[in-house]
Amino acid sequence: MNKYCILFMTVYVGICTAQYRDNKLANKVIANEEFVQVKNKALEVVKTGFNAGDGYGEVWIRDYNTFIELSAEVFEAKELEENLLVFFRLQGADGNIIDGFIPKEKAVKTDGGYQYIYSDLESNYCGHKNTVETDHESSLVQAVFKYLKKTGNKNFLSTKVGTETVAVRMEKAMQFLLDYRWATEFGLIYGATTADWGDVQHTHPWGVYITDDTKYCVDIYDNAMMVIALDNLMEMVREAKTKWQPIRNKLAKNIKRVLWDDKNQKFIPHVYLDGSPYPDNFNENAIYYHGGTAVAIEAGLLSKAQIKTSLDKMIANVKASGAGSIGLTLYPPYPEWAFENKGMYPYGYQNGGDWTWFGGRMIQQLVKYGFVKEAYEQLLPMTDRVVKNNGFYEWYTIDNRPEGSGTFRGSAGVLYNAIELMEEWAEKHK
Template identity: 65%
Template sequence: MKSKKYVFLAIWLLHALIVPAQVNVTDSHSLSEKIKNNQYFAFVKAKALGVMKTGFNAGDGYREVWIRDYNTFIELAAQVYPKEVLKENLLVFFRMQGDDGNIIDGFTPAEKIGKGETDFSYSKLEPRYAGHKNTVETDQETSLVQAVYKYIQLTGDKTILNEKVGEETVRERLNRAMDFLMNHRFDKQYGLITGATTADWGDVQPEPGWGVDLDKNTHPAIDIYDNAMMVVALNNLIEMNPSANQKWSKIKTSIAKNCRKYLWDDKHQKFIPHIYLKGSPFPADFDENKIYYFGGTAVAIEAGLLSRKEIKASLEEMKKRVQQSGAASIGLTLYPPYPDGYFVNKIMNPVYSYQNGGDWTWFGARMIQQLVKYGFAEDAYEQIQPMVKRVKDNNGFYEWYSVDNKPRGSGTFRGEAGVLYEAIVMMENLKK
């Protein structure tokens, strides 16, 4: 009897080892077939390529070429433009770099600037364009570093680093851009990058005024998006320029560590919205930590700040909050939204408007990319479906979507086209 017991045990163990492997193979094959036969993927890719051929401005509602946008569609642009065109767009940002190292948000042809428009900068190195900078953001410099890195990965052209812009090389200017952040946007107490108070990755502050410029009303704060972008940029800079490793490696490691120490709420498995340096712009009884930031979390995953277990927990929290909100996808900016009136700028009101709870594929598809990267391919496939479906349903790419999934904002939004295209390509390239 005893020997039979061991035989049965051995058979059970063998079965336990073999069956999961068989299931995984079947699941993998099934996912591969689903990706191959998806009715939306081919449409979205073709539509994205068509949109990219029409220009580099962010969308129909924007005349500027924005670096935070260009960083997210340069992979798509590489499919339809020669590397010289991609490179020239990047060099414009360097020609218009500030004396203190700061990078503009975007550039637009100087002749298109109307009388009375004064919020622009100009450079002798680039007389064709006028530059604009939303100073409440702290992602222009990091976006440019990331875009140059992607350019090199896409084209193999490392010569851009030695390109002379004025008296400096691009390599030197990249370092100066990072120096700007350390000199003007770094809080020594927390060891983290700072910016104005905004909604997650947004570029509108809650205080009076138009809301895009640092001013006397600004409440400086620290958030995960700006710091995760910094970690990604420093990883890219060190890889592009190994000689910079000694200077930037310790800073990158310290910022990553402090993101976990001060911004990650381990109990609730989420990032807190803000650390306020001079008080909050919101009422004292407002519990801001109830708000979940979707976009900043996705970029934090890209920066390698979360474990695989935490990534899965983050996804489940996103799905839960999407269901609670009634939105269509995990492109949801944040949930719950800030109460109506908490942001003076009307674009952020009522709730679920623009960056205050709008549904942005521009960031949602970045989360899809990270799910693929970290081995959650089935989840990625499931979560991308509402994003690709609405491209087909609306016959195009829109800046954001309302809580009831209606297109809003700028049409022909290239940021959405770029991140969706890349997410689909990543799925199609999964090992069969």
């Protein structure tokens, strides 16, 4: 047998082996009864409303962005559209987007509580904004994009809110980030010092509002969210490309230049505008941000090799911490003294809690980038606990106990989408 025949046989056997593996995995996905249960449960949960979950009265844009596609399975397009319009009606004159809205009669006014936002354009709802975070504008643009993809209603972009169309208002939202949240030194948007994607800053007992003690920084989550939003905006509003494409490209380039630690193959948690709030002997860069990394992958900022390395690090972190899934917010957690908010203890809430809300997004990206076997393996702990605990809980403790809202719609939305992607792949490879 000559060398060409040997080469041909080697390639042929390799292809057949890969096809066999794919076929075997595809059949596992199709036969997985938990996937069916989780999808059905997700549909039941999302039918009951648009607030983040049973522990919340508000509709939050960062949550709605992650379950609007699931909502489209059970609600008329007009209802989805109305929620989006409320965010635009309550948009600030400077272009900023609120965090969430609530019926006016349910707004609870207490000392130190939310500072409610009103507008003559909106008669039924008032809003609020957790100003320490910088993802509201990007989340709304992404949500509109998903709405258009699901409904095909491109006329929504020309809907007038006051004197301006939705398309114009989306650009104003992005411009707000350039005008009021832009760190010129780094060419990135900034926010307060929070844990990964969280909206609780290190200072203040509550921590959702910018204060005199706020320490500003740039991080991967906010900036990756803006990259995704700009990509979405340019696809929806083609004439916007001339202005926003160069900005998007520079943003992506600066993310890798400023925030990517090439030696350690990870994102630096925070790069500060005016010094770290933490002592010199605290190595913050030892912390690995799971959520921000997943969103960076969605933004197309990492190569396939870097994605595999990121996944390996996440799995290692889960093993080292004892967590239930790669939804682990970050590892290792910040020390007890790092946040004034008592709920931000090590492995508590956003400081190392295990959130399917972000773990499910990582699963989606693994499927999209061809890591389907790995996606399947890492998805199983998330679907298993939904069935076991009979709910989509907000987050899980280090020993996998459910905490927070049991009808957290963001978790339902990302898991539903992850399973859908797995099933679409399986149908093509069975």
